[in-house]
Amino acid sequence: MQVTSVGHAGFHIQTEAGSILCDPWVNPAYFGSWFPFPDNTQLDWDTLGNCDYLYVSHLHKDHFDPENLAKHVDKDATVLLPDYPVPDLRRELEALGFHKFFETEDSVKHTVTGPKGDLDIMIIALRAPADGPIGDSGLVVSDGETTCFNMNDARPVDMDVLHDEFGQIDIHLLQYSGAIWYPMVYDIPTKTKANFGKQKRQRGMDRCRSYIEQVAATWVVPSAGPPVFLDDALRYLNDDRGDEGNIFPDQITFLEQMRIHGNDGGILMIPGSTADLKGGELTLTHPIPDAEVDKIFSEKAAYIESMAQRMAPVLAAEKATWAPAEGEPLLEALKAKFEPIMKQSDLICDGIGYPVGLVMGDETVVLDFPARTVRPRGEKDGKYRYGFRIAPELVRTVLRDDEPDWVNTIFLSTRFEAWRVGGYNEFLYTFFKCLTDERIAYADGWFAEAHDDSASIELGGYEIQRRCPHLKADLSKFGVVDGTNLTCNLHGWQWDLESGRCKTSKGHELRSTKL
16 A cells, blocks of 8 residues: 655555555645645646545635646545435535545445445544534555555544454554634633633644544554645744744654653654555655755755745635625625524524624624624624624625525634624534524524433543533543543543533533542
8 A cells, every 4th residue: 555645634545455545634724824734746746636536524625626626636536425314515526526425334334336446445434513614534455465544634533343343453544733713813801812722732642643643553654634724914824933832833742742651652744755555564755855845944044035936826715715804784695594594503593692793894793692683783782792804805805795694704714803702602613604594493402402321431630521511522532631620532522520521612511420
């Protein structure tokens, strides 16, 4: 088996039974904020796109690149389709011309048969509304001799099925770096923001190491990040100044983390690097001399500056597609977009529980979730517990394009500011991901569905429920106790073990008893 990095979370997996192209992202994403790092535009995308199988893990725009798929990927390739409850991914791929689909069943081992032979595959599909825009997934591929687990940035809650079906994993590809807007966009003191960023950075790497321990692969490839920010207004987001509060550490930083914790199985891949595997035996080849690979990271600021100059026309062309900032007031368009969704989502609106301010230039609109209405700011409105300040051209663009997911467009762009009083509100961001009838019906039903929390474990002197109240991670594997504080390293959520109160978000109480 030959595994070739094509940038970010993208890989080309070549076997005697056929080739699989995974998450081929090359064009800027999220309003031109994210670019793949290192640069992957020099790759031969026509050759890479001449594949037998295509795997797109989910619809986040740093995984699903419609322009690249349309221009360079063979439409006769068989799509390995994750088992999602909402068919948006299939619809998007069909709109691009893909017409052959192998529909998988979540966490079930399948054999796919092509003209060149058989491959064993399994797609672990995550279905919670918090996973991607309505889903995320990881792919396991075995040619009978070598097994690759491409986890990209999925966060599975149970690894047992992986080993039960495939045994030893030879190479594990997974995310370790940030892919979020927190804490950078929040209106909080600089020192506090730096402390939150430091915690977020370390939690992401701790979670990755926890997965590495559970999968126990022979080789590990840190991937699925970080992006690079080339817009002058966003260049401060790059981790090129030794800032411990930056949530976007690069591959070299994480490989050092692995070594500190006694794991020498990490390997660095850049776009074009190939790992030739025969079981656990690996030969790594880079597309450029090793000294040039080292300079990407040792002289990172200079590399980013050079890349920014090359990509300036691409960024300018992207900005030219945005809607103009000026126009009719946005209130009526937002009412038409949001109010029908509000009226279908009692559990989510009640979970949000308060009005949210949306400031767009000189216009302020209130998303009044308790009343299920969108209205102008009133004289009696004080400071909103949660609010967003977004440039009107971004709002006009997503409304023009009828975007079903503001997280996958505006929020991941980091081109906004936010404030909040109190903890993170998961219901609010779920609402912004689910701006279609189909999505909101699924998400509201998902939250309403009862989850079994009857199983218990002992951890740090407490008896607690085994499954995390957030997204049902196994706390015997992801739970860390420090005094009376429990952290679930899957997403970094925290609980007070004395009271069971969730310290991260409203609700989500934990069953906990001191032993």
